[in-house]
Amino acid sequence: MEDTLSQSNSPHVLIFPFPVQGHVSCMLKLAELLCLSGVDVTFLNSDIIHRRLLRYTDVVSRFSCYPGFRFETISDGLPTDHPRSGNRVVDIFDSIKMVTKPMFRDMLLPGGCLNCGTRPPVTSVIADGIMCFTIDVAKEMGIPIFLFRTVSASCFWAFYCIPKLIESGDLPIKEDDEMDRLLNGVTGMEKYLRLRDLPSFCRASDLSDQGFQVVMSETQETYRANGLILNTFEDLEESALTQIRKHIPNLYAIGPLHANLKSRLEAHMSSPPRSSNSLWEEDRTCMTWLDEQAPKSVIYVSFGSMSMLNREDLIELWYGLVNSNKKFLWVIRPNSVAGDGRNIPAHLLEGTMKRGYMVRWAPQEDVLAHQAVGGFLTHSGWNSTLESIVAAVPMICWPYYADQQVNSRLVGEVWKLGFDMKDICDRVIIENVIKDLMDRKRDKLTRPVDRMMKLATRSVAEGGTSYTSLNRLIEDIKTSNK
Numbered sequence: 292m293e294d295t296l297s298q299s300n301s302p303h304v305l306i307f308p309f310p311v312q313g314h315v316s317c318m319l320k321l322a323e324l325l326c327l328s329g330v331d332v333t334f335l336n337s338d339i340i341h342r343r344l345l346r347y348t349d350v351v352s353r354f355s356c357y358p359g360f361r362f363e364t365i366s367d368g369l370p371t372d373h374p375r376s377g378n379r380v381v382d383i384f385d386s387i388k389m390v391t392k393p394m395f396r397d398m399l400l401p402g403g404c405l406n407c408g409t410r411p412p413v414t415s416v417i418a419d420g421i422m423c424f425t426i427d428v429a430k431e432m433g434i435p436i437f438l439f440r441t442v443s444a445s446c447f448w449a450f451y452c453i454p455k456l457i458e459s460g461d462l463p464i465k466e467d468d469e470m471d472r473l474l475n476g477v478t479g480m481e482k483y484l485r486l487r488d489l490p491s492f493c494r495a496s497d498l499s500d501q502g503f504q505v506v507m508s509e510t511q512e513t514y515r516a517n518g519l520i521l522n523t524f525e526d527l528e529e530s531a532l533t534q535i536r537k538h539i540p541n542l543y544a545i546g547p548l549h550a551n552l553k554s555r556l557e558a559h560m561s562s563p564p565r566s567s568n569s570l571w572e573e574d575r576t577c578m579t580w581l582d583e584q585a586p587k588s589v590i591y592v593s594f595g596s597m598s599m600l601n602r603e604d605l606i607e608l609w610y611g612l613v614n615s616n617k618k619f620l621w622v623i624r625p626n627s628v629a630g631d632g633r634n635i636p637a638h639l640l641e642g643t644m645k646r647g648y649m650v651r652w653a654p655q656e657d658v659l660a661h662q663a664v665g666g667f668l669t670h671s672g673w674n675s676t677l678e679s680i681v682a683a684v685p686m687i688c689w690p691y692y693a694d695q696q697v698n699s700r701l702v703g704e705v706w707k708l709g710f711d712m713k714d715i716c717d718r719v720i721i722e723n724v725i726k727d728l729m730d731r732k733r734d735k736l737t738r739p740v741d742r743m744m745k746l747a748t749r750s751v752a753e754g755g756t757s758y759t760s761l762n763r764l765i766e767d768i769k770t771s772n773k
């Protein structure tokens with residue numbers, strides 16, 4: 292058995308995501324797409340993420356139909372009780388470089404668990420683009436490496452332009468700077484990108500800030516890889532993709548990944564099973580609650596897997612939701628509210644009993660696809676944005692950090708798929724923006740929302756740009772084996 296495998300000529304990709312929900316779940320989708328094309332895949336998870344995936348999903352049995360797939364695990368270098376969310380996420384960057392990098396190298400060395408003759412050797416690596424140390428290791432081993440970035444092309448491009456923004460004096464942002472001032476330094480986005488819309492790391496007053504340094508330096512390293520994979524599609528981000536290609540010509544725009552996967556699974560089987568890559572237990576009772584609501588009457592509220600709310604914002608949001616008189620489904624993740632969550636005003640509790648439903652984690656893709664959902668109050672994480680586009684649900688954007696500030700500007704100002712409520716958390720404004728989205732200004736959004744949904748669907752259908760780009764990636768992976 293061992294001999295047969297070690298002599299096999301199958302292409303074998305090692306996929307290595309940064310260990311947080313938004314990165315792991317979309318890279319698992321990419322893994323499944325590769326498996327469907329006959330590529331062997333090893334998916335390298337951090338121990339903690341892997342334990343949670345096993346606990347809350349059926350991922351192992353789901354992937355058991357792909358004989359060439361297997362999981363491996365590695366430490367992320369942090370103690371088990373580290374929160375790994377909110378502002379503390381940046382701690383993973385240091386620990387992964389210090390602790391995980393040497394382990395990763397050992398795994399790929401002869402005799403290491405990824406190179407011990409029990410499986411075909413790794414013929415290419417797809418690593419998270421915010422872990423560029425993987426380029427050094429792959430190059431040392433003579434293995435081609437592709438980087439995958441989970442952010443929008445526009446955000447990647449803004450990250451790429453940071454050195455230019457420093458040179459022009461736009462960064463660091465000075466105290467007396469007008470946050471609404473338009474920027475010239477991010478080519479192609481001059482007409483709408485303000486200081487306020489730069490990735491949140493750019494708000495650091497000190498350029499030695501860890502988050503700022505990481506995104507700037509990791510992005511600048513991208514050119515050293517054999518190619519860059521982005522979860523986006525040409526019709527959505529043509530301008531940013533054009534700019535990036537001038538610097539990184541081998542670019543694969545293969546998104547929306549979840550739609551791409553769904554479309555390819557449907558080509559293989561009549562009713563593909565629903566899949567979850569959640570690191571929390573999905574509460575499906577909200578689907579029953581949604582079944583009882585009128586079409587497009589509910590606003591879905593969720594701020595992704597890492598954002599933290601303070602008590603003040605929580606109360607403002609809550610008042611806004613209750614006072615809008617709309618039905619709402621709100622995801623409040625465990626440990627996502629800082630400070631004291633007690634003594635909630637009676638008016639809010641009563642309003643929630645009448646019109647709201649709260650869960651700790653929802654089956655988001657199914658929720659957005661439900662006919663009762665008419666709007667999404669989101670933190671503008673890139674996966675959430677793409678999921679909303681595919682489901683044709685207009686958005687209210689309240690970005691928390693990182694790439695979300697850029698995404699929300701695009702949604703509100705460029706694509707006209709919703710309203711950007713960046714940097715504002717006031718109960719009256721929230722109430723009004725919800726009424727606008729659900730009723731008063733809904734007509735203005737309907738056409739762009741439907742149009743973008745159709746373009747997204749077309750991009751992943753046979754012959755579409757993301758479909759073709761994914762095929763090219765698969766071909767390049769297969770030929771890198773020769």
Ligand code: UDX
Nearest residue numbers: 313314441442595596597622652653655672673674675
């Ligand atoms: C972060 C960044 O914000 C994001 O932009 C980046 O691209 C990846 O890392 P996160 O903040 O978690 O991710 O947001 P998002 O990208 O929107 O991903 C959240 C994922 O969790 C989505 O796929 C969403 O469907 C899922 N989710 C969220 C659920 O399944 N249930 C929930 O209740 C909430």
